[in-house]
Amino acid sequence: MTLRDNVGLELTGAAGFVQVFRPTISAMIRINENYTKLKASYLFSDIAKRVTAYAAANPAKPVIRLGIGDVTEPLPAVCLEAFHAGVNELADRATFKGYGPEQGYAFLREAIAQHDYAARGCAIEADEIFVSDGSKCDCGNIQEIFGADIRLAIPDPVYPVYVDTNVMAGRTGGNVNGRYEGITYLESTPANGYVPAIPSVATDLIYLCFPNNPTGAVATKAQLAAWVAYAKANQAIILFDSAYEAYIRDPQIPHSIYEIEGARDVAIEFRSFSKTAGFTGTRCAYLVVPKSLQAYDAAGNAHSVHALWNRRHSTKFNGVSYPVQKAAAAIYTAAGKQQVKAMTDFYLGNAALIRKAVSGLGLSCVGGDNAPYIWINTGTDSWAFFDKLLNEAQVVCTPGAGFGKCGEGHVRISAFNSRSNVEQALERIAKALK
Numbered sequence: 293m294t295l296r297d298n299v300g301l302e303l304t305g306a307a308g309f310v311q312v313f314r315p316t317i318s319a320m321i322r323i324n325e326n327y328t329k330l331k332a333s334y335l336f337s338d339i340a341k342r343v344t345a346y347a348a349a350n351p352a353k354p355v356i357r358l359g360i361g362d363v364t365e366p367l368p369a370v371c372l373e374a375f376h377a378g379v380n381e382l383a384d385r386a387t388f389k390g391y392g393p394e395q396g397y398a399f400l401r402e403a404i405a406q407h408d409y410a411a412r413g414c415a416i417e418a419d420e421i422f423v424s425d426g427s428k429c430d431c432g433n434i435q436e437i438f439g440a441d442i443r444l445a446i447p448d449p450v451y452p453v454y455v456d457t458n459v460m461a462g463r464t465g466g467n468v469n470g471r472y473e474g475i476t477y478l479e480s481t482p483a484n485g486y487v488p489a490i491p492s493v494a495t496d497l498i499y500l501c502f503p504n505n506p507t508g509a510v511a512t513k514a515q516l517a518a519w520v521a522y523a524k525a526n527q528a529i530i531l532f533d534s535a536y537e538a539y540i541r542d543p544q545i546p547h548s549i550y551e552i553e554g555a556r557d558v559a560i561e562f563r564s565f566s567k568t569a570g571f572t573g574t575r576c577a578y579l580v581v582p583k584s585l586q587a588y589d590a591a592g593n594a595h596s597v598h599a600l601w602n603r604r605h606s607t608k609f610n611g612v613s614y615p616v617q618k619a620a621a622a623i624y625t626a627a628g629k630q631q632v633k634a635m636t637d638f639y640l641g642n643a644a645l646i647r648k649a650v651s652g653l654g655l656s657c658v659g660g661d662n663a664p665y666i667w668i669n670t671g672t673d674s675w676a677f678f679d680k681l682l683n684e685a686q687v688v689c690t691p692g693a694g695f696g697k698c699g700e701g702h703v704r705i706s707a708f709n710s711r712s713n714v715e716q717a718l719e720r721i722a723k724a725l726k
C-alpha cells in the first residue's frame with residue numbers, strides 16, 4: 293500500500309458547526325528527495341575545516357589563503373562615488389526610489405549593451421539584458437525554464453553550481469563514483485589543453501565557462517564556433533558563463549559568445565561585476581537572453597526563451613538595489629574603465645608571479661594569463677598536495693578533485709590576494725617543494 297492510498301480525510305464535528313478535516317494517518321511533510329543525491333560536503337567547507345584545525349594547532353604559523361575565489365581589493369573609486377551618490381538620492385523625497393524595474397534600470401542596461409556588446413560588434417539590445425544580484429543565482433535559476441527531461445552537457449572540472457542545481461531539479465540520477473548519472477561530462481584534461489571536445493552524443497543544454505574557473509583556460513573563436521554549430525545542429529542552448537572576461541588580455545580571445553556568428557540563436561550569456569570590479573560582496577550581475585532564442589514544447593512548437601525568462605525573473609525577483617546599479621554603471625565611464633583595468637592588471641600581475649614560480653619548480657600549469665586562476669598539474673592526489681602546501685608552506689590552495697573527477701591530480705591557485713602575501717606564499721611554496 294502506498295502512502296497516498298493510506299491517506300484519507302475524516303470529517304469531525306456535528307452538522308452546523310465548524311468542520312475540521314484531518315488526515316486519518318499523520319501525513320508527513322515531504323522533502324525534495326533530489327537533495328539527498330547531493331554530495332554531502334561542500335568543497336570550501338572541507339577546506340575551511342582543515343585550515344581552521346591547522347591554524348588552531350599552529351597559532352604561530354600564519355596561513356596565506358590562495359584558495360577561495362574571492363577578490364581582495366576594495367571597490368574602484370568611481371563605483372564608491374556612484375554608490376554613495378545613489379544612497380543620497382534615496383535620502384531625499386524628490387529623488388527617492390522604491391521598487392525599480394525587475395530587469396534593471398535602463399541606464400545600466402543601456403551602458404552594458406553599448407560598452408560590453410556594441411563596442412565588440414555584438415548585436416545585443418538593452419532589453420535583452422536582465423540585471424541580477426549574481427551570476428551564481430542566474431546560473432542556478434536559469435534551468436527551471438527548461439524541461440525536466442532535457443539532456444545536459446556539463447564540463448568537468450567545473451564551478452559546482454551548474455551540476456548541483458540540476459541535481460536539485462531532478463535531472464540526474466544518483467552520484468556513482470563521483471559522477472551523476474544522466475549528465476554528459478565534458479572533460480577538460482591536459483590532453484585537450486583543458487578545452488573540452490564537442491560530445492559525440494546529442495545534448496540539449498550545454499554549460500560552458502571561459503575564461504574557466506577552475507582551470508583558467510580560454511577558448512578561441514574557432515573552438516566557440518564549433519560549439520555554436522553543435523548547438524544549432526541539435527536545437528540546443530549554450531549557457532555561456534563569462535564571469536572572468538575582464539581578465540582576457542590576448543586580443544584574439546573572444547570576450548563574449550556573441551562574437552561568434554549565429555550565437556544569438558543558440559546562447560545565453562552570464563556576466564558578473566563580481567570579479568570584474570570587486571562586487572562579490574556588493575552583488576550585481578546580468579544575464580543576456582537574445583530575443584531570437586527559441587526552445588520547444590513537447591508538441592514541437594517554438595517558444596521565446598526571452599519571454600519565459602522575463603516571466604520567471606519578474607515573478608521571482610525584485611531587482612538589484614538602485615545604489616548598487618549606479619555603482620555598477622560607473623565602471624563604463626572612462627575613469628571606471630581605467631580603474632577596472634588597473635584592478636584586473638594587479639591580479640594578473642599576481643597570477644604572472646605564480647605561474648613563473650610554479651613553472652620554475654618544474655610543475656606544469658595553465659591559466660593565469662587571461663584569468664585569475666592558475667591550474668597546476670601536480671600529478672598527485674589533489675587533497676594530499678593541498679595538505680602538503682598547508683602543512684609545509686602554510687598556503688591554502690583548492691584541491692582540483694573538489695571541482696570534478698578530471699580535477700584530480702590538479703590544484704587551483706588563485707591570484708586574489710595582496711602582492712606581499714603572494715610573494716611570501718611563493719617563497720614558502722618554493723622552500724616546501726624543493
Ligand SMILES: *Cc1c(COP(=O)(O)O)cnc(C)c1O
Binds near residue numbers: 451564576
Ligand atoms: C565567481 C563566479 C561567478 C560570479 O558569481 P556572482 O554570483 O556573480 O558573484 C560566476 N561564475 C563563475 C564560474 C564564478 O567563478
